[in-house]
Amino acid sequence: ASVDKGVDFANYFCTYAFLYHQKEMLSDRVRMDAYYNAIFQNKHHFQGKAVLDVGTGSGILAIWSAQAGARKVYAVEATKMSEHARTLVAANNLQDVVEVIEGSMEDVTLPEKVDVIISEWMGYFLLRESMFDSVVCARDRWLKPTGVMYPSHARMWMAPIRSGLGDQKMNDYEGAMDDWYSFVKETKTVYGVDMSVLTKPFSEEQKKYYLQTTMWSNLHPHQVIGTAAVVKELDCSTATVNDILEVRSTILSSITGGSTRLCGFGGWFDVHFRGSREDPAQKEIELATAPSMNNGTHWGQQVFLFNPPILVSEGDDLNVSFSMDRSKENHRLMDVELSCEVRQSSGEVLPPVRNRFYVE
Amino acid sequence: ASVDKGVDFANYFCTYAFLYHQKEMLSDRVRMDAYYNAIFQNKHHFQGKAVLDVGTGSGILAIWSAQAGARKVYAVEATKMSEHARTLVAANNLQDVVEVIEGSMEDVTLPEKVDVIISEWMGYFLLRESMFDSVVCARDRWLKPTGVMYPSHARMWMAPIRSGLGDQKMNDYEGAMDDWYSFVKETKTVYGVDMSVLTKPFSEEQKKYYLQTTMWSNLHPHQVIGTAAVVKELDCSTATVNDILEVRSTILSSITGGSTRLCGFGGWFDVHFRGSREDPAQKEIELATAPSMNNGTHWGQQVFLFNPPILVSEGDDLNVSFSMDRSKENHRLMDVELSCEVRQSSGEVLPPVRNRFYVE
Ligand SMILES: Nc1ncnc2c1ncn2[C@@H]1O[C@H](CSCC[C@H](N)C(=O)O)[C@@H](O)[C@H]1O
Ligand SMILES: Nc1ncnc2c1ncn2[C@@H]1O[C@H](CSCC[C@H](N)C(=O)O)[C@@H](O)[C@H]1O
Numbered sequence: 215a216s217v218d219k220g221v222d223f224a225n226y227f228c229t230y231a232f233l234y235h236q237k238e239m240l241s242d243r244v245r246m247d248a249y250y251n252a253i254f255q256n257k258h259h260f261q262g263k264a265v266l267d268v269g270t271g272s273g274i275l276a277i278w279s280a281q282a283g284a285r286k287v288y289a290v291e292a293t294k295m296s297e298h299a300r301t302l303v304a305a306n307n308l309q310d311v312v313e314v315i316e317g318s319m320e321d322v323t324l325p326e327k328v329d330v331i332i333s334e335w336m337g338y339f340l341l342r343e344s345m346f347d348s349v350v351c352a353r354d355r356w357l358k359p360t361g362v363m364y365p366s367h368a369r370m371w372m373a374p375i376r377s378g379l380g381d382q383k384m385n386d387y388e389g390a391m392d393d394w395y396s397f398v399k400e401t402k403t404v405y406g407v408d409m410s411v412l413t414k415p416f417s418e419e420q421k422k423y424y425l426q427t428t429m430w431s432n433l434h435p436h437q438v439i440g441t442a443a444v445v446k447e448l449d450c451s452t453a454t455v456n457d458i459l460e461v462r463s464t465i466l467s468s469i470t471g472g473s474t475r476l477c478g479f480g481g482w483f484d485v486h487f488r489g490s491r492e493d494p495a496q497k498e499i500e501l502a503t504a505p506s507m508n509n510g511t512h513w514g515q516q517v518f519l520f521n522p523p524i525l526v527s528e529g530d531d532l533n534v535s536f537s538m539d540r541s542k543e544n545h546r547l548m549d550v551e552l553s554c555e556v557r558q559s560s561g562e563v564l565p566p567v568r569n570r571f572y573v574e
Numbered sequence: 575a576s577v578d579k580g581v582d583f584a585n586y587f588c589t590y591a592f593l594y595h596q597k598e599m600l601s602d603r604v605r606m607d608a609y610y611n612a613i614f615q616n617k618h619h620f621q622g623k624a625v626l627d628v629g630t631g632s633g634i635l636a637i638w639s640a641q642a643g644a645r646k647v648y649a650v651e652a653t654k655m656s657e658h659a660r661t662l663v664a665a666n667n668l669q670d671v672v673e674v675i676e677g678s679m680e681d682v683t684l685p686e687k688v689d690v691i692i693s694e695w696m697g698y699f700l701l702r703e704s705m706f707d708s709v710v711c712a713r714d715r716w717l718k719p720t721g722v723m724y725p726s727h728a729r730m731w732m733a734p735i736r737s738g739l740g741d742q743k744m745n746d747y748e749g750a751m752d753d754w755y756s757f758v759k760e761t762k763t764v765y766g767v768d769m770s771v772l773t774k775p776f777s778e779e780q781k782k783y784y785l786q787t788t789m790w791s792n793l794h795p796h797q798v799i800g801t802a803a804v805v806k807e808l809d810c811s812t813a814t815v816n817d818i819l820e821v822r823s824t825i826l827s828s829i830t831g832g833s834t835r836l837c838g839f840g841g842w843f844d845v846h847f848r849g850s851r852e853d854p855a856q857k858e859i860e861l862a863t864a865p866s867m868n869n870g871t872h873w874g875q876q877v878f879l880f881n882p883p884i885l886v887s888e889g890d891d892l893n894v895s896f897s898m899d900r901s902k903e904n905h906r907l908m909d910v911e912l913s914c915e916v917r918q919s920s921g922e923v924l925p926p927v928r929n930r931f932y933v934e
Contacts, residue, residue: 224584233776234750234783240769241757250765277767298772305771390594397601405610407637409600411665412658416593423594 248501252487268333273299332364340483365485373442433505478519529559608861612847615857628693633659692724700843725845733802793865838879889919
């Protein structure tokens with residue numbers, strides 16, 4: 215299915231055209247430190263080399279690559295942010311090294327193949343935004359066989375959590391339905407039209423909004439109540455778009471706290487900068503977005519909540535089946551099907567809970 | 575310039591596909607009462623007649639038209655809301671009269687010309703959303719020469735106001751700039767990149783967001799500090815798209831309160847249901863969205879703020895020049911140029927203030 219570019223710009227790229235949004239990413243110290251260290255502690259990958267920055271935004275990764283000694287950096291950006299990137303490159307006196315190219319990565323032609331592809335393509339829960347597609351496209355077309363990917367590896371994680379958000383959302387949903395019932399009554403009495411036939415579709419719409427849309431959250435590590443498990447691993451040097459179109463996984467987790475409420479799951483990711491097998495990093499760097507007291511990121515975690523929560527105790531085992539597809543309406547958003555079976559330490563197995571979620 | 579339908583759906587129609595949003599309109603008592611009374615107090619316009627409802631949404635106006643005795647109602651809706659409208663029509667036992675047609679008004683073919691076109695096409699400050707274009711298209715193609723328009727007339731209004739919102743927005747803007755300066759300093763110190771060259775575009779972006787984007791507000795009548803003036807009048811039976819592409823107007827207003835701060839202008843609209851000259855309403859109905867204590871609407875008013883405010887006194891005269899065009903990026907949004915000259919009752923004329931606004 216091909217993507218309508220105009221619609222994609224209206225839906226997706228528009229936010230990246232704001233400096234305000236770029237600044238949010240540029241102010242994320244965990245993100246910035248990881249890329250900065252990955253580049254400057256592995257200068258051998260950059261010195262004298264040709265680099266491609268996929269989605270350069272403000273131009274920051276291209277500029278660092280140049281400062282680390284790259285011979286040439288191609289900095290591709292789809293939005294008008296490219297103009298600011300060009301200004302920034304010149305203000306930092308790197309116009310002879312960094313070439314900013316406005317266009318979709320998919321459409322751009324470079325004069326040479328490159329030694330390094332660097333990109334910050336990760337969306338919420340890694341794959342939201344589907345921007346890795348563009349990185350794969352760039353890699354297959356423009357990376358030398360000996361080239362390295364920055365980052366080189368990525369993983370999706372999930373862990374059971376407790377959270378008050380679920381109760382809150384359930385309250386919101388119930389409030390919306392109470393409103394609806396008064397509305398139906400009033401519309402019948404005052405305006406002579408019976409709307410009750412729309413109660414079911416309205417409640418489904420509201421359920422989707424309040425109870426099935428994943429939420430951004432900056433979880434406290436204490437909210438994680440069991441072992442975290444890897445849902446998906448990607449080797450950025452070899453992964454194909456096909457590898458990420460659908461993510462299916464069965465994961466196991468054990469409750470580690472005392473008795474508590476299992477409210478749902480948190481999802482996050484990490485990426486690693488390891489270079490390639492032939493040309494490994496001198497210093498491996500990790501960018502992690504797990505729940506953390508002091509090292510939170512703008513990605514936070516995505517929260518998948520079940521309602522009502524399940525009472526669990528230390529030693530209970532969770533068997534979770536996870537399945538994620540791209541939304542039919544918008545290939546940059548995800549639909550998730552999650553089901554969870556609790557095997558209590560007594561051996562008893564609770565009836566599985568299952569829910570459909572939308573990562574929007 | 576032709577409109578990309580996919581983009582228009584992504585940008586505009588998407589919200590109307592939610593029952594939640596339709597419910598907001600259906601819960602606006604002022605709006606509902608006006609249409610209800612316009613129909614049921616002028617049944618002669620509907621009895622035995624063919625009616626076209628442009629943008630039927632939930633189907634409410636089509637259902638009322640049928641209940642008022644229409645022989646046939648064509649209810650056209652671009653979004654999937656059409657399915658709910660069809661369900662609602664059947665639940666109210668009107669499926670033999672109301673035919674719900676899913677499609678853009680511009681693309682739909684009817685089997686006959688109609689006696690009445692009814693539509694609730696008004697956006698913020700009347701013309702936002704540019705939906706009147708679709709009503710004009712329907713009228714020129716499907717209304718009998720003797721047909722009537724519901725509503726039949728529309729007016730845009732403006733009046734000088736005082737408001738605390740301007741100070742607040744100026745604070746927000748200054749806060750954003752303070753943040754920016756720390757960000758620039760930190761990025762230079764910690765990451766070795768000088769971002770100061772982006773200060774000007776960032777400040778322009780933030781000014782546009784905080785100081786030049788009009789705001790929705792439910793003004794208290796006391797906040798109106800001078801006479802209101804009509805900016806534009808439309809006869810819905812004859813107006814063309816050309817008549818609304820650009821709105822240019824010079825309006826006069828006199829300060830009526832005591833000494834106060836002129837903070838900007840409020841903009842709103844009213845529409846009237848008067849039938850046609852040959853077939854007038856038995857009972858004329860008005861739908862007004864002016865500042866009101868008890869009869870506020872979901873449209874509220876659009877607020878255009880100047881910064882800093884100007885001190886004015888009773889009897890001061892304002893000479894306002896108003897110019898509104900459609901935004902180049904999105905034909906459903908508006909760009910406004912406003913300038914205001916204060917002639918004090920002493921005869922002294924203050925230097926004019928001028929600002930560009932975006933109705934987004
Ligand atoms: N297919 C594509 N072609 C070009 N640019 C793309 C793209 N897909 C996403 N982008 C751009 O990639 C950027 C991702 S955000 C990262 C920006 C910058 N590299 C930084 O690390 O701060 C956005 O600016 C977005 O507009
Ligand atoms: N060109 C067009 N063709 C068909 N429907 C349109 C349209 N432009 C706007 N609409 C629809 O018109 C509706 C306007 S909102 C009003 C809904 C309903 N008549 C009521 O009064 O409650 C929306 O549902 C929108 O999707």
